[in-house]
Every structure is written in C-alpha cells, then in structure tokens.
Amino acid sequence: MKDDHITIYAGSSQPLHTAVLAFCSPTKSFVTADPGYEAGQRAAQFIKAKVSGIPLTKDHAHDVRAMVKADPNAGIIYICNPNNPTGTVTSRADIEWALANKPAGSILLLDEAYIHLSKVWENRGSDLVAAGKDVMILRTFSKLYGMAGLRAGYAMARPDLLAKISSLGAGAMAVTAMAGASASVKVKNLVPERRKKIGDVREDTFAFLDKHNMHYIASDSNCFMLDVKRPAREYMQAMMKEKVWVGRSWPSMPNYSRITIGTADEMEKFKAATLKVMA
Numbered sequence: 001m002k003d004d005h006i007t008i009y010a011g012s013s014q015p016l017h018t019a020v021l022a023f024c025s026p027t028k029s030f031v032t033a034d035p036g037y038e039a040g041q042r043a044a045q046f047i048k049a050k051v052s053g054i055p056l057t058k059d060h061a062h063d064v065r066a067m068v069k070a071d072p073n074a075g076i077i078y079i080c081n082p083n084n085p086t087g088t089v090t091s092r093a094d095i096e097w098a099l100a101n102k103p104a105g106s107i108l109l110l111d112e113a114y115i116h117l118s119k120v121w122e123n124r125g126s127d128l129v130a131a132g133k134d135v136m137i138l139r140t141f142s143k144l145y146g147m148a149g150l151r152a153g154y155a156m157a158r159p160d161l162l163a164k165i166s167s168l169g170a171g172a173m174a175v176t177a178m179a180g181a182s183a184s185v186k187v188k189n190l191v192p193e194r195r196k197k198i199g200d201v202r203e204d205t206f207a208f209l210d211k212h213n214m215h216y217i218a219s220d221s222n223c224f225m226l227d228v229k230r231p232a233r234e235y236m237q238a239m240m241k242e243k244v245w246v247g248r249s250w251p252s253m254p255n256y257s258r259i260t261i262g263t264a265d266e267m268e269k270f271k272a273a274t275l276k277v278m279a
C-alpha cells in the first residue's frame with residue numbers, strides 16, 4: 001500500500017462521519033445493515049440524507065444484493081465486517097460482488113474496526129484499496145489493541161477519495177496515540193495472540209450458553225447477541241442488580257442484548273448472573 005493511500009486519525013469515528021458528509025447528501029443516500037453500527041446513519045440523518053437499513057441475511061451477513069439494489073442514488077454502501085452488534089462476518093466474495101455491482105458514483109465504506117478479532121483478518125480488504133477500487137476502509141486501535149482512550153485509527157482509500165474527507169477536518173492524532181499505535185504494530189503475533197485469547201473466552205461462553213439451552217447468534221468477534229426472551233432492557237436492569245453491565249439492544253432485535261466478551265473472570269460473573277436472571 002502506498003503512503004498516500006492512508007490517512008491517520010484520532011480513532012475511526014471521525015473518518016466515518018466525514019465520509020458520510022463527503023459522499024452522502026439529501027440526494028445521495030446511506031445504505032447500511034440492520035442491525036448495524038449506528039454512527040454513520042446518525043451522520044446521514046444530520047445532513048438529511050436518506051438512510052436505508054437493510055436486514056441481515058439468515059446467516060447474519062450483510063445482504064449485499066439487497067443493499068446494492070436499495071437505491072440507485074446511493075452515496076455510501078456501509079459494510080461493517082465483522083458487524084457491530086452481531087459480530088457476524090460478510091464474505092470476501094460478497095464484498096467483491098458489492099464493489100462490482102454498486103451504483104455508479106457510490107463508494108463502499110468498509111468498517112474494519114473489529115477485523116483483527118476475526119478470521120476475516122486473513123482476508124481483509126486492504127488489497128482492494130491498493131487496486132484503486134471505489135472503497136474506503138476504516139481501522140482503529142480502539143478494539144483488539146485496547147487503545148480507545150488514546151484515540152488512534154486510520155482511513156485507507158485512493159488519494160482522490162481521501163482528499164474528499166480530509167478537507168472536512170484533519171483529525172490530528174496525539175503523540176501519545178502515535179507512540180502507542182507504532183509500538184503495537186511492531187509486536188509480532190500481537191493480533192493472532194489476542195484474537196485467540198478473546199476467541200477462547202468467547203467459545204467458552206458459547207459452550208456455557210449451549211449447555212444451558214440459551215439462544216445466541218454465533219459471532220466471530222468480541223461481541224455477540226444473546227436472546228434474553230424478554231425486552232432486553234429488563235434483562236440489562238436485572239443484570240445490573242447482579243453488578244454485571246451488559247450492552248444495549250437494537251430496535252430490530254428488541255429481545256436481544258449485545259454482550260461484549262470480557263476477561264475470563266468477568267465472563268464467569270456474566271455466566272453466574274445470567275443463569276440467575278434467565279431462570
């Protein structure tokens with residue numbers, strides 16, 4: 001990848017927002033998945049761009065065919081891989097299909113915030129940027145690298161696409177974040193080691209849920225959706241009484257609560273509290 005295909009930012013939120021401002025408008029819509037990460041759609045609503053929320057497929061992948069068809073005047077097709085909140089992945093073949101078939105004038109915005117946590121890492125989309133496609137990829141040090149408070153991230157795209165968002169704000173990264181990010185990328189095996197560590201705790205949590213006949217959506221990330229068989233808020237409040245704070249729910253999946261994988265000790269507390277609350 002050439003240097004001029006990457007711009008660093010203080011996290012990936014800013015390029016996510018400015019990409020929406022640059023590529024969407026009241027006549028160019030934002031196409032996203034439902035449920036999906038909401039920040040981009042909020043930026044689109046702010047500038048009065050139409051938002052199409054397309055349900056995930058039965059396998060909880062992005063329904064790229066429906067997304068591409070949603071609006072011939074789309075500005076952005078937003079694919080979060082793995083998805084937040086479901087932690088589910090969209091195949092490389094589907095991403096390539098979306099790129100080849102998306103409406104003229106639109107870009108594919110590939111949010112790879114969680115990609116280091118997933119087997120998809122081996123099949124990440126950077127080569128699509130290097131090949132000069134209409135794609136922008138966002139990455140962050142906030143997730144697997146655990147540096148959310150330090151604020152480090154980057155956008156990768158052709159220079160002409162990056163220029164459209166850099167005119168909307170430089171997003172300077174603090175030197176502390178630069179030092180942390182630079183040190184992190186030099187640690188050989190950090191990504192596969194942390195992926196395995198978090199993945200092992202996730203699979204142990206899934207084994208526990210299977211054993212107790214609880215239903216969840218299998219994820220390849222550090223979060224997953226648990227079917228709590230009641231409005232998720234009730235489960236969240238009951239868990240809070242057990243001193244376990246779980247994630248929020250999404251309007252299209254009101255009976256599911258997003259669970260983030262914590263340390264092995266934290267997940268033991270989650271298991272004990274969930275058994276009690278779900279009984």
Ligand SMILES: Cc1ncc(COP(=O)(O)O)c(C=O)c1O
Nearest residue numbers: 011012013037084113140142153
């Ligand atoms: C899918 C996704 N993209 C982007 C972000 C933005 O994170 P940051 O600005 O810390 O890089 C988040 C944060 O929760 C996220 O879940």
